[in-house]
Amino acid sequence: MNGTFRVGNLFGIPFYINPSWFLVLGLVTWQYGGALAALFPTLGPVAPWILGLFTALLLFASVIAHELGHSWVAIKQGIGVKSISLFLFGGLANLDRESKTPAEAFWVAIAGPLVSILLSGLLTAIGIGAGLTGPAAAIVQLLASINLALALFNLIPGLPLDGGNILKAIVWKITGNPYKGIIFASRVGQIIGWIAIATGIFGSTWNLIIGWFLLQNAGQSAQSAKIQNQLAGLTAADAVTPGSPIVSQELSLREFANNYLIGNTQSLRRYLVTDDAGQLVGAIETDDLKAIPTGNWPSVQVKELLKAIEFSATVEPELSLLEVVTLFEQLKVQELPVIRDNGVLLGLVEKTEIVRLLEKRALGNPA
Ligand SMILES: [Zn+2]
Structure with missing residues (x-):
């Protein structure tokens, strides 16, 4: 949404406008103003353009009403509406999540076109019922057909249009x-x-x-x-980094260095540390080993260099990767520990590993 700026709130929903919209507003005003001037020469030189602008603004009010239709049904389903924006091609209600059932998704999608059809019918009824004539009749009639067109265009059955939804x-x-x-x-x-x-x-x-x-x-x-x-279709367990960097706190620094660091081209800065029961107790940083003379390594245990480690959440191995990724986004983190029911640490699930897993599957299964 590059360059989109906020102009206020609509029923508490932040309302944004894309600068391209002003260009469209100008074009639409010009077109309607010109049409009104040609239809009603008695309006003089200025009035058609003011009426044209007024009609153009009502056109965009119709677009907003359509978006409010989607928003209202979404809010009824407990879905937050982050914003409503006006673009070159109409509007967009930005919902903070999808509906939970197909029936709910159906109602959110159809609510916009229903509002447009309703407005079209209402405007037609007003035009006929109030016996309007002259420019007023022309404007009401135009808005009625615009709302009908808005409904029909959005009902084209392909995403990202409402019909697609x-x-x-x-x-x-x-x-x-x-x-x-x-x-x-x-x-x-x-x-x-x-x-x-x-x-x-x-x-x-x-x-x-x-x-x-x-x-x-x-x-x-x-x-x-x-x-x-x-x-x-994948779980956190599927994406646990192979040979996840976990060491036992009972190891001596000598054993730790021999088993994990020496000759390991991919040795890491930090290793997770577990107790006898396999539960996460903290982490050890490889840099901290430098503070201990090598001669003492056999008699110093990993737990003596233990550092506290904080994760904003832990995940169960059965959790789907879709939920893991959602969690990453919510918590703004790159990795989370995967912990079994019994508290045993399985390893880390990392963003980079998930990407690698998807790439591997994409290569193995080109469909
Ligand atoms: Zn719509």
């Missing part, structure tokens, strides 16, 4: 796997993107831009769903 929820419901839903809906989004580009080459520039937008974003969601699906 609806499709995702349906495939999720059928297969029981949310990532399969995302991958399927992303593929459909890519196909629609290609069709839009193909038709755009012979016709509308908008199709070209929308096609490009769909391809960009659908490809990304498919990629990240694939990774999430893999992570969900």
Whole structure:
């Protein structure tokens, strides 16, 4: 969200605008102002442009109402809304997590288009019911069709559009796997993107831009769903660094050096230390050995150089890597100790090792 800046709150949700939006606001004002001036010459030279700006602002209010629709249903499900942003192509409600069930995901996705359809119907009813004429009638009619277009465009069944999210929820419901839903809906989004580009080459520039937008974003969601699906199928135990750097506190420094440091090209700065029962008691830093004369190493134990070690959390071996990665993000850490039910330390799970594991699997399984 480069360059996006905050302009306030909407019902307590931070509201952001991308600078590109001002360009679009200008273009839309120019287009509507021009159309009104041509339709109603009696308006004079200035009024059409003010009405054009007013209509353009109402257009964006419609986009915001659509995003508030998604947000409201999400909040009802206990999902936080981090922000609502206006971009070149409309809006985005940034939710802090996904829905927990396909039915809930379905309702979050469809809420936006439902609000747009409702607004379109309401505006049409007002236009007819109030017997509006002249520029007022034209503006209300225009806004009604804009809201209808907003609903229909967003219902295109490819990610990242709402229709794609609806499709995702349906495939999720059928297969029981949310990532399969995302991958399927992303593929459909890519196909629609290609069709839009193909038709755009012979016709509308908008199709070209929308096609490009769909391809960009659908490809990304498919990629990240694939990774999430893999992570969900692996556990912390799968990613424990092989030969995790664990030593017993009963070892002498001599044994420690012989077994772990000498001749080991990959010796580390720090080793985790366990007691007789295999429980984590602290860490030893290899640099600290320098303070002890080599001659004394056989009579000094690792536990005498023990340093306290703090981890913000520990993980169970059965925890899925998807949850481990989420934990890494939440705690802003790179590694966590994996500890069995009985308190025995299994090793460390590290970000770099998870990446290596995914790379290895990607090579072994190109599909
Ligand atoms: Zn939407």
